[in-house]
Amino acid sequence: MKYFLLFLLSFSSLAKLQVVTTTTNLEALVKEVGKDRVEVVSLSKGSQDPHFLEAKPSFMVKASRADLLVQVGLGLESGWLPLIIRGARNPDLRPGKKGHFFASSKVNLIEQVEEVTRADGDVHPEGNPHFMLDPIIAGDVGVRLAKKLGDLDNENKDFYLNNAKAFKEEMRTLFLKGNKLLAGKNKKIITYHKTLNYFNKRFGLKNLAYLEPKPGVPPSASHILKVIKKAKELNPKHILIENYFDPTVGKRVMKELKGSELHFIPVAVRGDKGVESLGDLYKKLILIISDEDVWK
Amino acid sequence: MKILVLLSLILAVDTFSQEARLYQNKGNKFNPSIGINSLFLYKNTEVNSEDEGMGIQEMEMQFVSDVDSYFLVNALFALRNEDGEFIIEPEEAFLETTSIKDVTFRVGKFRMGVGKHNQLHTHAYPFIDAPLTQKNFLGEEGLQEVGISASYLIPTNWYSEVILQAVQGDNDNLFNSANKNEHAYLARLVNMFDLSKHSTIEFSLTGMTGRNSNEGAQNLENTRLFGGDMTIKWKPSKYKSFIWSTEYLQREISIQDAGVFSYMQYQLAERWYLGYRFGRLGLNAGSAFDKTRHSAIATFASSEFASIRTQYSIVDDAGVDDNQFLVQFNMSIGAHPAHRY
Numbered sequence: 001m002k003y004f005l006l007f008l009l010s011f012s013s014l015a016k017l018q019v020v021t022t023t024t025n026l027e028a029l030v031k032e033v034g035k036d037r038v039e040v041v042s043l044s045k046g047s048q049d050p051h052f053l054e055a056k057p058s059f060m061v062k063a064s065r066a067d068l069l070v071q072v073g074l075g076l077e078s079g080w081l082p083l084i085i086r087g088a089r090n091p092d093l094r095p096g097k098k099g100h101f102f103a104s105s106k107v108n109l110i111e112q113v114e115e116v117t118r119a120d121g122d123v124h125p126e127g128n129p130h131f132m133l134d135p136i137i138a139g140d141v142g143v144r145l146a147k148k149l150g151d152l153d154n155e156n157k158d159f160y161l162n163n164a165k166a167f168k169e170e171m172r173t174l175f176l177k178g179n180k181l182l183a184g185k186n187k188k189i190i191t192y193h194k195t196l197n198y199f200n201k202r203f204g205l206k207n208l209a210y211l212e213p214k215p216g217v218p219p220s221a222s223h224i225l226k227v228i229k230k231a232k233e234l235n236p237k238h239i240l241i242e243n244y245f246d247p248t249v250g251k252r253v254m255k256e257l258k259g260s261e262l263h264f265i266p267v268a269v270r271g272d273k274g275v276e277s278l279g280d281l282y283k284k285l286i287l288i289i290s291d292e293d294v295w296k
Numbered sequence: 297m298k299i300l301v302l303l304s305l306i307l308a309v310d311t312f313s314q315e316a317r318l319y320q321n322k323g324n325k326f327n328p329s330i331g332i333n334s335l336f337l338y339k340n341t342e343v344n345s346e347d348e349g350m351g352i353q354e355m356e357m358q359f360v361s362d363v364d365s366y367f368l369v370n371a372l373f374a375l376r377n378e379d380g381e382f383i384i385e386p387e388e389a390f391l392e393t394t395s396i397k398d399v400t401f402r403v404g405k406f407r408m409g410v411g412k413h414n415q416l417h418t419h420a421y422p423f424i425d426a427p428l429t430q431k432n433f434l435g436e437e438g439l440q441e442v443g444i445s446a447s448y449l450i451p452t453n454w455y456s457e458v459i460l461q462a463v464q465g466d467n468d469n470l471f472n473s474a475n476k477n478e479h480a481y482l483a484r485l486v487n488m489f490d491l492s493k494h495s496t497i498e499f500s501l502t503g504m505t506g507r508n509s510n511e512g513a514q515n516l517e518n519t520r521l522f523g524g525d526m527t528i529k530w531k532p533s534k535y536k537s538f539i540w541s542t543e544y545l546q547r548e549i550s551i552q553d554a555g556v557f558s559y560m561q562y563q564l565a566e567r568w569y570l571g572y573r574f575g576r577l578g579l580n581a582g583s584a585f586d587k588t589r590h591s592a593i594a595t596f597a598s599s600e601f602a603s604i605r606t607q608y609s610i611v612d613d614a615g616v617d618d619n620q621f622l623v624q625f626n627m628s629i630g631a632h633p634a635h636r637y
Contacts, residue, residue: 045493048533049534052534054531054637055634055635055636055637056496056637057455057457057486057488057496057498057637058454058455058488058490058496060449060455061449061452061453061454061455064398064449064451078634079600079634080634081634082633082634083634083635083636083637086392086394086400087449088449089396089397089398089399089400089449090397091394091395091396091397094394118599118601118629122599216599217599218566218567244533244534246535246566
């Protein structure tokens with residue numbers, strides 16, 4: 001009997017919920033909520049722009065065995081994920097089915113536009129997809145994710161929900177502390193892409209300009225001159241380049257601006273050394289912008 | 297009172313227009329995704345050919361949509377100039393199962409799994425024109441047939457897929473059996489491994505068999521195709537990438553022909569690509585062809601939806617030399633389904 005139980009136990013570890021996410025930020029969230037009771041793997045790496053991934057067949061292999069697919073939505077993954085879902089031959093992962101989760105649904109989205117044309121660049125008309133950079137939103141998404149995990153794995157329902165609530169609380173504390181650190185500091189920044197907009201909104205930062213003239217369009221000389229002119233007038237402290245973009249433009253802008261600092265920032269978990277969780281990521285960004293050395 | 301009437305009128309108009317809007321939205325929501333690819337071509341060759349000068353190489357109209365919760369339909373119509381007249385042809389029109397685990401079935405007309413390149417639409421070709429093996433062995437547009445296809449993902453730790461296809465066979469010289477009960481069959485095995493964080497290698501083998509009536513309707517002969525292909529890809533970021541792909545194809549009708557092509561593509565900046573391709577037909581004695589081609593290509597892609605490409609080819613066709621210069625504008629509008637890896 002004892003051996004039989006052990007035998008069953010060995011199966012229960014095999015029967016862990018298998019989750020695939022499109023980004024490392026979502027992977028980190030699944031880890032916060034599921035802890036050691038789920039196996040999770042992200043398709044993109046922290047150093048990759050999830051918008052420009054390719055439909056690699058090894059992703060299909062991962063998705064073919066998954067119980068749940070967690071994706072951002074809003075068109076962020078539309079260039080490759082549909083082929084992964086088709087190629088995985090795993091019908092449960094299709095949008096609307098029990099093994100699929102849109103992290104963006106019910107998020108209070110910004111930058112939604114009614115009319116779009118491709119002449120505006122890579123616009124996501126349903127809203128800016130970088131909401132996972134706001135700790136408060138991440139906390140809310142975590143609670144919804146816990147409900148989804150609980151639906152698939154009823155036994156651990158309460159475990160997931162309690163973890164999610166604890167994470168949400170942790171994010172709330174982090175936000176308050178971050179706000180304190182940033183109080184009275186120069187809150188004007190410049191970024192490459194509209195990646196930080198949710199983060200900015202939460203912490204009251206002001207993004208003066210973007211190095212790319214339109215989303216997804218590489219910087220032109222005339223646009224960079226405009227950015228430099230604006231920066232000279234308004235004196236932002238930090239030029240922040242998401243570290244999967246080309247660093248050369250940032251360096252060029254810096255030559256013209258004396259009082260500013262250039263940083264290549266991670267915008268995803270495992271996008272840089274020491275960034276192993278969402279908490280690490282938000283803290284790193286806050287420390288850079290507030291010019292503090294340690295989180296205290 | 298007047299105000300009340302006016303207010304209720306305004307409200308009525310408003311609810312009416314809202315309802316109308318809801319109705320309209322619903323109608324559009326279920327429309328298929330529509331995309332159009334336009335290929336404009338300028339061609340200049342030393343050995344004069346009919347398709348020289350400026351022209352529309354091809355326009356592709358693609359429609360994709362879920363049918364219900366069990367099927368999706370994908371249809372691609374190609375508009376092209378054939379001997380001075382524009383014709384519209386279904387290049388692919390098939391249904392695919394979406395609710396079966398591990399296996400995908402396809403029914404309809406589809407590009408067959410003879411190597412990797414044959415499965416590409418014209419706008420996704422790595423060079424402006426098709427490789428020699430496709431054009432000379434399979435036909436101008438490649439091998440697209442009507443039939444049924446099943447592809448199975450083998451449960452291994454790497455990507456391993458078996459594709460089995462049975463088709464009617466309606467190709468000009470490969471599968472033109474006069475007996476409509478004779479079909480053509482294909483088997484393909486695909487294996488792909490991750491070499492490192494940013495690179496992959498793919499090996500595939502294809503075999504195909506069918507019947508042809510090249511020697512007369514009463515005199516059916518066997519047709520056999522055999523192919524192998526290998527592709528290495530490296531893509532560390534969106535600013536840099538490298539592809540090396542080689543395909544070998546052999547066909548047996550009444551005679552035997554073997555050919556090969558190999559190309560490399562290097563992305564040197566976000567929007568710039570350079571490529572070189574080598575093609576050779578007549579690898580065996582007694583072949584109908586003796587042809588070698590070297591091509592170089594430079595691509596500027598202003599976005600993922602548009603590219604401008606120039607290509608230069610040096611051709612030796614059984615001792616007749618030719619130099620070809622091509623310029624192509626490749627534009628996609630509307631919904632653009634994701635590209636195969």
